[in-house]
Amino acid sequence: MPQLNFPKNSLIYSAVLLRLFFAVFFYHPDLKSQFYHAGFLKEGIVNIYDFLALRRSTLPYSDTFNYPPLTYFALGGWHIAASLITGPGLDLWLSDWSDRHLFNPDLFTYILVLKLPYLLADLLILKLLLTLVDPKFTHRLSLLWLFNPVSLYAVYMIGQFDILPALLTVWSLLLVTKNRLTPAAFVLGLGAALKTYPLLLVPFIIFRSRSPSRMLAVGLSAVSGWLIPMLPFFSTPSFIQSVFQSSLAGRIFTTPYFLVFYLLLLGFSFRDRFRLDLTPEFMGTTLAVLMFSRFHAQWAVWTLPFVMLTQARRPRLNIFASFFALAFFALIFLIPDQYLSVGLFTPLIPYLTTIPPLAAQLPQLPFDLLFRGLLLFSGFWLVLSTFTHASQNS
Numbered sequence: 001m002p003q004l005n006f007p008k009n010s011l012i013y014s015a016v017l018l019r020l021f022f023a024v025f026f027y028h029p030d031l032k033s034q035f036y037h038a039g040f041l042k043e044g045i046v047n048i049y050d051f052l053a054l055r056r057s058t059l060p061y062s063d064t065f066n067y068p069p070l071t072y073f074a075l076g077g078w079h080i081a082a083s084l085i086t087g088p089g090l091d092l093w094l095s096d097w098s099d100r101h102l103f104n105p106d107l108f109t110y111i112l113v114l115k116l117p118y119l120l121a122d123l124l125i126l127k128l129l130l131t132l133v134d135p136k137f138t139h140r141l142s143l144l145w146l147f148n149p150v151s152l153y154a155v156y157m158i159g160q161f162d163i164l165p166a167l168l169t170v171w172s173l174l175l176v177t178k179n180r181l182t183p184a185a186f187v188l189g190l191g192a193a194l195k196t197y198p199l200l201l202v203p204f205i206i207f208r209s210r211s212p213s214r215m216l217a218v219g220l221s222a223v224s225g226w227l228i229p230m231l232p233f234f235s236t237p238s239f240i241q242s243v244f245q246s247s248l249a250g251r252i253f254t255t256p257y258f259l260v261f262y263l264l265l266l267g268f269s270f271r272d273r274f275r276l277d278l279t280p281e282f283m284g285t286t287l288a289v290l291m292f293s294r295f296h297a298q299w300a301v302w303t304l305p306f307v308m309l310t311q312a313r314r315p316r317l318n319i320f321a322s323f324f325a326l327a328f329f330a331l332i333f334l335i336p337d338q339y340l341s342v343g344l345f346t347p348l349i350p351y352l353t354t355i356p357p358l359a360a361q362l363p364q365l366p367f368d369l370l371f372r373g374l375l376l377f378s379g380f381w382l383v384l385s386t387f388t389h390a391s392q393n394s
Helices: 009-025 029-043 048-058 069-086 089-094 099-103 107-130 135-146 149-157 163-177 181-192 197-207 212-227 237-244 247-253 256-271 279-291 297-313 315-333 350-354 364-392
Strands: none
Touching: 009 107, 009 135, 009 149, 029 048, 029 069, 029 089, 029 107, 048 237, 069 089, 069 107, 089 107, 099 107, 099 350, 107 135, 107 149, 107 163, 107 297, 135 297, 149 297, 149 315, 163 181, 163 197, 163 279, 163 297, 181 197, 181 212, 197 212, 197 256, 197 279, 256 279, 256 364, 279 297, 279 364, 297 315, 297 364, 315 364
16 A cells, blocks of 8 residues: 555544534434344344345334345444444334334434444545545545535435445545556445446446456456355345335436436547546546436435545536535435435434425425536536546546
């Protein structure tokens, strides 16, 4: 690992304290539902999909688990460790789906401990990003990453695990810059075994292969990383239904605008196939998911490392990144889900669950069109400017 100009201790301490504050005092029920399902690993349940298909009608929480097996094992492994830290009360809280769970005296401890792996992944991403910029940009990149509101919101307030596959995509980006294409593709495959979107990034690595045999090796490496954790489950209909028929693929691929944009990115990338820095491709693809779909808030974490990397290298793009973030938050708060706004404060004031979401108080359509347009404009400019600059300097 090369020598790093890691942020000063005071900067790291401030950022960690800020993250711990958000992790302790803000809560979204998705955190509870994911670890409720993952908790069955401690009971010896390996095939969560069959288990839920047979038993979920008798469980206190009857939803399905719609993530790949590696996600189940990763969250389940941390659940086992978290149970040792917090004691048996954690399992009791995860199984309590009444309104009383918000009044549990150990609520703050539980939601903090469950989010701790995300803090580690967050800091590891920064460490990897710092190897990708000139030393003169490290302080700027550190500030951008450590104090950006998107990760504070999506990772620590909502408590989603998307920071884990995001870590693997950044690692893959670093490996590509070193021309280690086969391991880079395998790492992307592992990321896709947590959440499917890294598969969209694999073709850009394949384009960097100089021979058909290496293309084949890179492609097989990505497929191996993706499929190996899932192979034992392909004979399970409930697994196919839960994972491959979830809304993620539908939200992204049912819009022709995303497909056209993605094909354009592939074309530009093939033209610049001798350039090993894939930041424009990784940023453009993950930004396009937000631009052309009805996204979940946590999907912004997918693109965040690459946007921050671009901003650190080219500060003149900060204004467009800020417009994109503004539009992103505005569209999120227009979603009629109280747990995306006031409901996040329920650990502090449980009675906020009775307050209607912000979107219910506004005439949604004009605001939605306004901020959707701002999102598209700023996103287009970020991608176009980044590709143009990369082509001129390759």
